[in-house]
Amino acid sequence: MTAQSPANSLAAMSLAQLEQTQDFIRRHIGPSESQTQTMLNDIGSESMDALIDEIVPSDIRLDSLPAIGDSKTEVQALADLKVVANLNKVNTTYIGLGYYGTLTPNVILRNVLENPGWYTAYTPYQPEIAQGRLESLLNYQQMCIDLTGLPLASASLLDEGTAAAEAMALAKRVSKNKKSNLFFIANDVFPQTIDLVKQRAEMFDFDIVVAPANEAADHDIFGALLQYPSATGEVTDISDLIANIHAKKGIVAVAADIMSLVMLKSPGELGADAVIGSSQRFGVPMGYGGPHAAFFTTSDKYKRSLPGRIIGVSKDTRGNNALRMAMQTREQHIRREKANSNICTAQVLLANMAAFYAVYHGPQGLKTIANRIHRFTDILCLGTATKGLTAIHANYFDTLTFNVASLEGNSKAEIVARALAASINLRTDVDGQISVSLDETTTRADVANLFDVLLGEGHGLDVAVLDDKIVECGHSSIPASLVRDSEILTHPVFNSYHSETEMLRYIKRLENKDLALNHSMISLGSCTMKLNATAQMLPVSWPEFANMHPFAPQDQALGYKKMIDELADWLVELTGYDKVSMQPNSGAQGEYAGLIAIHKYHESRGDSHRNICLIPASAHGTNPASAMMVGMKVVVVACDKQGNVDMADLTAKAEELRDNLSCIMITYPSTHGVYETTIAEICNIIHNNGGQVYLDGANMNAQVGITSPGFIGADVSHLNLHKTFAIPHGGGGPGMGPIGVKSHLAPFLPDHALINVDETTAGNGAVSAAPFGSAGILCISYLYIALLGKEGVTAATKYAIANANYLATKLSQHYPILYTDKNGRVAHECIVDLRPIKEACGVTEMDVAKRLIDYGFHSPTMSFPVAGTLMIEPTESESKVELDRFIEAMVCIRNEARKVESGEWTLENNPLHHAPHTLADITDANWDRAYSIADAVFPVDAVKIDKFWPTVNRIDDVYGDRNLVCSCPPVSSYED
Known part of the structure; x- marks a missing residue:
């Protein structure tokens, strides 16, 4: 018999077989069929199923495939998701509150956000092969130092809200007012930040007062959080207030808008001890809430208390400058329950985008952008005032707030109706008020449309004429004392790459210094550096997903809702749980949210005294750090010589501590890389002694489809979507850490102050600034499951x-x-x-x-x-x-x-x-x-x-x- 030619071979195939040639499964899985057989021969197993039978305990094996549908081709999956994306209605958005329209320079969009050389790299624990992203992160730190006026910056945190919570924790650590347990939050801080900080304070057992900013010094506090400019847009000189708080030994954290700091005197110059905020509007799409890099700067004297990673300059063996992550002994994976924070991922990819944005535009370009935003705001303010609609603040940067409840013939409902009819979103969550936040994308035509919305047609206002009037009268909406006179971004890196040619080469030069998955395998245990398929990454840049504000009316985000709900259903099926929360925007945040659910469950049953968390000696550093953050006491369980949990030690401690046992945190398969045969027994022991089982989802890559945490007997798990479910690591972030829970824990999942996530969780505190965390990258995991x-x-x-x-x-x-x-x-x-x-x-x-x-x-x-x-x-x-x-x-x-x-x-x-x-x-x-x-x-x-x-x-x-x-x-x- 002669062998068929390739053409004849294809002709002999059925249509179904031909369609399978597009099958994503064989693209994702590395070994071919022949390679697999050779490997099995070397391993000494007759088949794949026989190998799995040898390894995975039979009592935790699932007896059927998960009910998540069949594999789709890339073409089919992308077409289906495009239909879903089109359900989103992306209005022109002026909601503000930390999220703004921005223009991502295409040279950064294509060569960083969409480039696997940048998005598939791992955390720079091996700095010799990470000098490119480390240099970019150092640029990010320098950018933050310059703009905030404080000398020490971290390499990014998860979002503005969590950064504010970290600032509160820092204040408690370093404040000299040791007797105080009270933290002050100005009532003009962003509402989502207030909500999140209050949730964190509850777990730390801190007291909170939310009141007008000028009352801060009236209280005996260890620290305070102020917003600059305020949530309603007001720009005020807070230097005297900060001095008064300092006089009472309090620490002051200021949440600042990064674009406004191009024009405004820096918080550091005003006396702030820490400055936090989001760098989102430096070229990073809103993405329905993230991912975005938060910044955190502080004084050098607090360097040991600063949360997150710090990039520092060192020397190599030839004496040349070389970059690395500095002072890692502060981090959770070293200090465990004594760490400053439990955060494990940063937002490196997004911090790099923001840094490149600053490099590309340079100080003069940023000033042009900031001045243009402010000029349009001046025009809008002057025009509305001439028609009787006067902003409540005379001093502002980009945000105007109007009291409209009593304006005759121009009610709030009428304004909102006109706005929606014009595909415009305004901030409307405060009774009797409307706020408008302008941004980099705002045009003259947009300002004219806003006049129509705010005043109705026939107002007779002309943008150019108003602009001339502002020039004539020397209109000043920023107090002279708060106009920035200090230089920013003077380092050569911010003054050298302003043509696209130079910028392209600079980005490439840094990329070439880094080893990522586009060069070779990265075989990191417990970190799962698998393929991040191109098809999965494409929708991240689709405008229907990228340009959605997280607080947009929910009927405008029906595409997001459909995608998130379907992804949640799949994750429920794959985990064996009953409910999933998408809010946690990192694995560590997922741990934190899961432990809060356990804590509140015990509290609801009158068992608030249950505060002991058992953790095996082999556990990830985030586990004890997260337990500490919810006020739990960590008790370590020994492991035996084979690396398994010592069952005698576990049993003894569970029984000894049963009256106060809250939970166990355990990873499965174990951190030692073995399926412990006693895992179901471990769950029973904990449950029999009144505790809950937190099964760390770090090793879900060894569970999906063959077992599940819920089937094993666990009560809650976080899922590292940036591991098992293919969201790329981005050089050290972003991540996503949604949690799955059994039904009895579902009422204690996080909610949100501005967008109700679920009717059953209404009123619960948040763990991330946006209701669905970093929703902009959920499409990656959605497509990962749909394609497989x-x-x-x-x-x-x-x-x-x-x-x-x-x-x-x-x-x-x-x-x-x-x-x-x-x-x-x-x-x-x-x-x-x-x-x-x-x-x-x-x-x-x-x-x-x-x-x-x-x-x-x-x-x-x-x-x-x-x-x-x-x-x-x-x-x-x-x-x-x-x-x-x-x-x-x-x-x-x-x-x-x-x-x-x-x-x-x-x-x-x-x-x-x-x-x-x-x-x-x-x-x-x-x-x-x-x-x-x-x-x-x-x-x-x-x-x-x-x-x-x-x-x-x-x-x-x-x-x-x-x-x-x-x-x-x-x-x-x-x-x-």
Whole structure:
């Protein structure tokens, strides 16, 4: 029989088979059918199902595929979602309240937001291969420092509301008024921020007073939160108020509008101790609430209390400047329940967009934009005033508020009706008032339309004529004492790239310094760096999703509602829970929201004394930090030698503490990479002693379709959509952490002050500033599930397990695999133990991590959950070819370590010690190492094909912390 030609082969296929050639499942899953069989042979399992039967305990296996529908093709899924998107009605929006129309420069849209070189990178824990995004984040910090007038900035937080809550926590830590438990919030702070801070204060057991700002110093407080400009738009000099609060030992945090700070005197100059806000209007679409980068700046003396990540300048082994995350000892993964905060993700991708926006426009461009916004506001204010509609504040930047309840013939209802008829949204949530916030997108025609809406037709106002009058009379709506006279953005980076050509090259130059998923696999255990498919990313930029204000009337967001509801239904099915809240905008926020639900459930039953949280020793650092944030006391449960929860210790502690037991926080499969066979028993023990089970969703990639938290017996879980459900990591953020709960916890899910999320949760506090968190990226996970369908999501889990076991099998011939089950198998990740190598010859896990860079790989997770190890998770998206390339690198590195063991190389003169190697190394005329240049930079043939060159040598972490510099270095330092 002769083989069919490809054409004849296609002709012989049925229509159904032809349609399957477009099937997304085989695009997402890395190994081909033949590769899979070869891998199974090496593992020693006869089939995929047989392998899964060996590994996943039978008592937690689901007996059918999840009811989420069949896989769709990319064309079909995108077409269906476009129909949904078209249900959204995107009005011209003047609602404001921290969310504004903005123009994303196309060079940033295409080359950052839509570029996998930027959006698929991981958190820069390996800074030598992250110098590009670290430089951009340093620019972001410098931008925030310049605009806020305070000397220390973080690399971004989750949103303005949560940043305000973090500022309250900082105030409590550093205030010298130690006897006070009262925090003051000005009543003209954004309402969603007030709501969120009150929720956080309740969990911290802080007292709150919300009152007019000028009353702050009348109270005995440890801190205060002020808004500048206020929610109604007023610009006031708050320097005296801040001084009075300081006189009573209080700390002052100011929530500021970043665009207004281009024109207004900075809060730092007015005396603020901390400044927070959103950088959204610097080129980041509203996205129905996010993701957006919040900024947080403070005084240098509070650097140990500043929440979140800080990018700092250090030195590499050649003495060159190099960037890294500074003072990581403050972070939750190190300090656990003693951490400043539980936040694990930042908003790096969005912070980078805002930084590039500032770089592209430069100080003069930003001033032009800010002045134009303010000028249009002046025109609108003058025009309405001439017709009897006078703004309530004489001093403002971009927002005007009008009392309209008593204006004859022009009621609030009539104005709102005219606005909606003209496809315009105004702020209307305050009785008797309407507010209008202008932005970068506002045009002359828009101002003319606003006159029609606010005054009715026939007003006779002309924008150009009003503009001339403003020039004639020297109209001033910003007090002279508050006009900024300090320079901003003077560093060369903000004054060099204003043509698109230069900007394009600058973005590319930074991108080239970073290793992302578009170069090679990133096998980080517990972080699931899988394929973020292009088709899933496309709708993020669709205007129907990107340009929606989070507080728009809900009947304008029917497309979002349909997508969110359907995604929630799928997640309910996949988790085995009864209800899902989409609000938490990070995994850590999800943990926090889930623990609040548990706390309030106990409280509703008269069990508010239940405040003890059991946490296994292997848990993620966010777990104890989150428990601390809801006022729980952490009690650690031991693990046995196999890495499983010590059942005797768990039973003893659960019974001993049963009267006060609130919950357990446990990860499944375990953080040690094994399906513990006792998980159902653990749930029963906790329930029998009056507690709830929080199952951390970090490892859902090993559950979807084959088991579920709800089926196992858990009560609540957060889901890392940026892990299991394919939202990309963005260089360290964004993330999304929705929570699933059983029905008894559903009434305690978060709600929102301005948009009721669900009738059953009305009145509950918020955990994020927007009602559905970072809703703009939910379309990614929606399409991930739609494209894979019930068979695909289940296959993804199976292949994640198979790939991990293939790696473990191959690597076990050269390294000990720390934890396996009774059959010698692992779950979706494995831990390679490097401690014997260190003991034998001194080569450390750090040496191995840095040497992997020379082979073109990002290191797996280092020293977590066990010091001296690497935790590897290959994901389902990597092919056997890529897995074999990684295995080859690890085997070669093991052989290099053997040369150190044998004495062929000394501990100080070998490629592991000097890794990673740079162009500066191989062009050094004084090369005097015990190994060749070829061995240094081309250790295997695969590297020669696609060499990744790190731009700095190994970075000195200690130097960077002892000499903390978190702003752009002066030009002279580069010259040196």
